[in-house]
Amino acid sequence: MRSARDVVSLFNMIFSGSEASLTRASPGRASAGRKSVACAVLLVLSLSLAGCSKPRPVEFRLNTEGRDPASISPAQREAIVSMLTDLFGTPDEPRVPPGVHLDVELLRRAAGPTGRDFSGVERGLYRKHCAVCHGISGDGAGPIAAMLNPYPRDFRYGIFKYTSTVLGAKPTRQDLERTIRRGIPGTGMPSFAPLPDEDIQALIEYVKYLSIRGETELYLLRLVVDENELLPLNKESVIDEAVLPVAEAWEMPEKDPEHWVVKPQRPHLDEAQLKAAIERGRLIYQEPRSQCVKCHGPEGRGDGEQTDLYDDWNKPKKGVTDEQTRELSRWFSLPLQQLKPRNFQEGIFHGGGRPEDIYLRIYVGIKGTPMPAMGPAPGQPGILTPEEIWDLTFYVLSLARKTDPKK
Amino acid sequence: MERSGSVDRAAERGTRWAYRLAWVLWAVTFPLIWMGGFVTTYNAGMAVPDWPNTYGYNLFLYPVESWLKTWDIFLEHSHRLIASAAGFVSIALMVILWRTGSTLLRRLGVVVFILVCVQGIIGGLRVLGQELLLANLHGCVAPLFFGLVTGVVVVTGHAIAGPDQSKGLGEWSLFRGGAAWRFLLVMIIYTQIVIGAQLRHLPPTLSPQWAFFWTIVHLIFAGLIGVALGIVWWREWREHLSKLLWLKILGAIYAVQLTLGLFTWVVNYNFPIWFLNYFLAISYTVVQGGAAQALVTTAHTATGSLLLAAGVACWLTAGLDGSPQNVRVPSPG
Numbered sequence: 001m002r003s004a005r006d007v008v009s010l011f012n013m014i015f016s017g018s019e020a021s022l023t024r025a026s027p028g029r030a031s032a033g034r035k036s037v038a039c040a041v042l043l044v045l046s047l048s049l050a051g052c053s054k055p056r057p058v059e060f061r062l063n064t065e066g067r068d069p070a071s072i073s074p075a076q077r078e079a080i081v082s083m084l085t086d087l088f089g090t091p092d093e094p095r096v097p098p099g100v101h102l103d104v105e106l107l108r109r110a111a112g113p114t115g116r117d118f119s120g121v122e123r124g125l126y127r128k129h130c131a132v133c134h135g136i137s138g139d140g141a142g143p144i145a146a147m148l149n150p151y152p153r154d155f156r157y158g159i160f161k162y163t164s165t166v167l168g169a170k171p172t173r174q175d176l177e178r179t180i181r182r183g184i185p186g187t188g189m190p191s192f193a194p195l196p197d198e199d200i201q202a203l204i205e206y207v208k209y210l211s212i213r214g215e216t217e218l219y220l221l222r223l224v225v226d227e228n229e230l231l232p233l234n235k236e237s238v239i240d241e242a243v244l245p246v247a248e249a250w251e252m253p254e255k256d257p258e259h260w261v262v263k264p265q266r267p268h269l270d271e272a273q274l275k276a277a278i279e280r281g282r283l284i285y286q287e288p289r290s291q292c293v294k295c296h297g298p299e300g301r302g303d304g305e306q307t308d309l310y311d312d313w314n315k316p317k318k319g320v321t322d323e324q325t326r327e328l329s330r331w332f333s334l335p336l337q338q339l340k341p342r343n344f345q346e347g348i349f350h351g352g353g354r355p356e357d358i359y360l361r362i363y364v365g366i367k368g369t370p371m372p373a374m375g376p377a378p379g380q381p382g383i384l385t386p387e388e389i390w391d392l393t394f395y396v397l398s399l400a401r402k403t404d405p406k407k
Numbered sequence: 408m409e410r411s412g413s414v415d416r417a418a419e420r421g422t423r424w425a426y427r428l429a430w431v432l433w434a435v436t437f438p439l440i441w442m443g444g445f446v447t448t449y450n451a452g453m454a455v456p457d458w459p460n461t462y463g464y465n466l467f468l469y470p471v472e473s474w475l476k477t478w479d480i481f482l483e484h485s486h487r488l489i490a491s492a493a494g495f496v497s498i499a500l501m502v503i504l505w506r507t508g509s510t511l512l513r514r515l516g517v518v519v520f521i522l523v524c525v526q527g528i529i530g531g532l533r534v535l536g537q538e539l540l541l542a543n544l545h546g547c548v549a550p551l552f553f554g555l556v557t558g559v560v561v562v563t564g565h566a567i568a569g570p571d572q573s574k575g576l577g578e579w580s581l582f583r584g585g586a587a588w589r590f591l592l593v594m595i596i597y598t599q600i601v602i603g604a605q606l607r608h609l610p611p612t613l614s615p616q617w618a619f620f621w622t623i624v625h626l627i628f629a630g631l632i633g634v635a636l637g638i639v640w641w642r643e644w645r646e647h648l649s650k651l652l653w654l655k656i657l658g659a660i661y662a663v664q665l666t667l668g669l670f671t672w673v674v675n676y677n678f679p680i681w682f683l684n685y686f687l688a689i690s691y692t693v694v695q696g697g698a699a700q701a702l703v704t705t706a707h708t709a710t711g712s713l714l715l716a717a718g719v720a721c722w723l724t725a726g727l728d729g730s731p732q733n734v735r736v737p738s739p740g
Contacts, residue, residue, distance in 0.1 A: 058612060113537050115453025116480070118462065128450045129695060131611035146615035147622060149680035183692040186683055188676040190693035190700075334615060340680075346688035353690070 058091045058113075060084070060137045063156055063217050065332050066316050072225050079231045080220045083238060088213045091127075091136050097239055100212060100247040103205050109198070110206035125199055126206045133188060138210030140313070141333035148188040151334055154313055155207055156214025158246065159368040162351040164360050165253045166377040167367075169260045172253045176204045178352070186348040208250060215246045259378060262363050264356040267390055274394060281395025284388055290374065292392075295341040300399040302343035309339040312368040339369060347400035358393045419567075421507040425516075426563035428503055432496045432519075433556050433716075439493050440549055440712050442486040444705035447607055449696065451479035452542055455487075458531040466491060490527060497523040500559070512566065515559050522552050543608040550600045550712040554593075557716040561723040581726030585643055589722035592635040592657075596718045599628040600711050607708065629668060632714075636661060653721035660714045667707040674700040 062081060064072065072080075089095030094111045096102045114124035127136070133152035135142040140154030153160065162179055163171035180200055183191030192200060219242035223229045253260040269277060285292045285300075297303035310318055317336040319325040329336050342349065351361045363375035363386070375389055376382030384392065446452055454477070455461050461469040461484055474484050497519050504516030526548045533541035580586055605621045640654055672679075677693050694700060 061612075113453070114450055115537065116456055118456055120462070120477070120480075122454075122479075124453075127611055132609055136611050141615055142611060143609040143613040143615060143618035144676065146619045148676060183694070185690045185692045186677065186688075188693065190675075190695035191697075192695050194694065194696045340684065343684075343688070346683070346690075348683065348688055348690040 058136055060091060060213075061135070061139060063137070063139065063214065063221065065139075066328075067221075067225070067331055069331075072221075075231060076224045079233055080217070080224055083220060083233050083235065084213065084217055086235065087216065087238070087243065088209070094206075094209060096209075097243045097247075099239065099244050101251065102209055102212075106198075106202040106205040107209055109202040122199070125202050129192065129195075130203065130207075138207070138214060139333065144188075146334055149337060150187060150311075150339075151313070151337055152188065154214075155211040156217060157312070157368075158211045158215045158249070159312060161366045161368055162361075163364060163367060164262050165260050166262060166364055166375075167373045167380075168377075169253050170250045172257070172261060173204055176207060177201075180204065182352060184350045185353070187350060212243065212246050212250065216242045262360060262375065264359045264363075266355055266359070269394075277391045277394045278398045280388075281391035281393070281398075284384065284392050285395055289383055290392070291372070295370065296344065297341075300344035300396065302341040304341060306341075306370075309341065309370050310336070311339055311370075314338075344396050344399040349400075353400075355390075355393050355397060358396055359389055362389045362392055362396075418506075418508050421503055422509075422512070422563055422566045425500065425503045425507060425512065426560070426567055428496065428500045429556060429559040429563050432493065432500055433553075433560055435489065435493045435496055436553050436556050437709070437713070439486070439489045440553055441705060441709045442482065442489055443546070443549055444708035445701060446482050446486050447542070447546065447708070448701050448704045449479055449482055451482045452533065453537060454479035454483040455534065458534040459487075461487065487530075490530065494523050494527060504559075504563075507566075509566070512563065515555075515562065519552075519555060519559060522548070522555060526552055539608055539610055543604050546604040546607060546708075547601050550597065550715050553712045554597070554715045554719045557719045558723055561720050562727070565723075565727045581722070585639070586722060586726035588635070588639045588642060589718070589725050592632070592639055593715065593718040593722050595628065595631050595635050596711075596715045599625065599632060600715060602628055603708070603711055629665060632661060633665075653717065653724055657714070657717045657721050660710060660717050664707065664710045664714055667703060667710055670703045671707040674703045 062069075062072075062077060087095065087097040092112045094104075094107045096104055096107065109121070109123060110126040112124045112127070114128040116122050131142055132144050133142045133148065134140055134155065135145070135152075138155035140152045142152060145152050158170065160171045160175065160179075162184075163169070163175045165171055165175065177200060179189070180192050180203060182193070183189050192203070195203075216238070220233070220238065224231070224233070257263075267277075284290050286298070292300075293304055294306045295302075295304040295309065314337050317325065317329045317332050319328050325336055347353070349357065349361075351357050351366065361371065362384070363373065365371050365373035372383070374382060374384040374392075375386065457463065459466055462473070464470070466487055469484060473480070475481055501516035501520040504512045504519075507513070526545065529541055529545045529548060532538070533545055582590060602621060602625045606618070606625060609618055609621075636654070636658060640651070640658075643654070644651060673691070674693060674697075677691060678687075678689060683689065
């Protein structure tokens, strides 16, 4: 009976603020108790209101990199944003423009807020795994980006560093998959190897979507802001002149891999042959035509005379003087970041440490960076032959003491 | 007189049971914090779209095979089950504390009950509203609850030991002398936990400058905890050697927490470039959702709560036993 009375008096105290149950409590304290209970109830009510409201929709951020946002008039901004929304939808509800071959189901898995629906299907994979670094818009300026070196990739320019495709070509699906699965050693880009295959495919599709959208956005900014095109915009002409050419560029390496994709065929070498290849590679490394020493230094320590190196995303921020650099950097999300050529002796290779990976880095270069493509491309003879590139590959690996021919 | 004696004995028995139950609640809350940490680390907070039900089932009737089938659902549903257990134990603790008759213990019981309810509702509303801000708040209240439960363990333990349990908090020297410094230490630890929660729940639309700001503030407060710990130690070690046990425990947890903090960065974002360039070149690749990332990051979160709990115990033991200045070790000769 006593327990029952206790519980009743307790609930009296909580819900009516009665001080009857507060034994030996002074009236002042009881009043304070009432206030605390009232505060707790108010807190719960206000949280209820916050929680019951629908989640705030998330929007793509307009690409104003390198320009004063005030230089874009509200009408121009509205025209660009509404055209992009019409063509590509929103981060929560993506849309595929006509003529673009992207899998809508995969996009829906990757887009939107993180979580599962009532059928148990997981959504919002991009926000779950990528957005904290790459940002909602794929601008490489997610919350954590400023603290990473190198910065996360900005997908909106359609340039991806580590590919198997020749200069000027978009990456293949396998290139993106390789980077997502393996990650990039020595950087903030993790390996997503534990993810199921369908999740990785959804993320690849969403990266392509953000990239096609991003390049369309650049076209619209040039057209509307730089060239002051008369509004309203014509949707069909935007699709024909911007969306479809970009989408086709993404399809080219898949449709014609013989032409666009480099497939490394590693030569089978015994120990003596490998030694000879390394020696030939050492000579090529020192030759002026390869330009390796200029950045990577005579012993491959990354200490060449060329130090003022920037990638394509940072070059526009660099002025001649510090003052100029500060002025230019004002209109970018992230401050200027300098590149450091790879120190081969450390053995950290961002594009992968297998001989095939190094071969590709030399053959097709690292896109968007000063690392040039040395191999032949359609219509270009190339600086080095494939055989010379293999020799150079083995030399670079020997500097990192990773030249076991069986691996 | 006889009746009064039997009432006292009943109250004493009640306090003993309250002490045991407070330990049970502590033992349930700590795994709950770990599980909540795993939910955040794996971004599994929205793995179950409804609340308080689980995919339409009553929480306790959700089929075991569905519960165990998918990792993120397993984490979120387990979190809810352990949270329910914490809720039930909290209610039992409140009832037992009520029966002790002590004003202080009764109030503590009610606060435990209110806080566990508020925390459960925040967690539920986070799911219904898909609101990251509520997830953030949920992460801030959890250590507060754990600290409170630790406080109940210390106070009930102290009551069993004999002293006058009917004293109000104001009558103890909780905010005077050495205890005041320890209280300040607890406040700094909790502020650091709140800052850490901001980093754990970064909205994807947040500007990089804000995340940078929170990181710097988090580092500054990590240092501040060390400074505050040093000050408390320096004030007390000469005159109060026997009371330094909790400070030693706190120092050990702090050292572990600092190490975990550094590795939390590494397993999430890799070694900083300056470290690789000038100290040690390690070809390490972060593995998203890998065991190292999950364990280290979650351990950092859980150890933060443990640090707060140790801080609360350190503060209360000093305050309840009297001001450390009053308990001097007799000087030889």
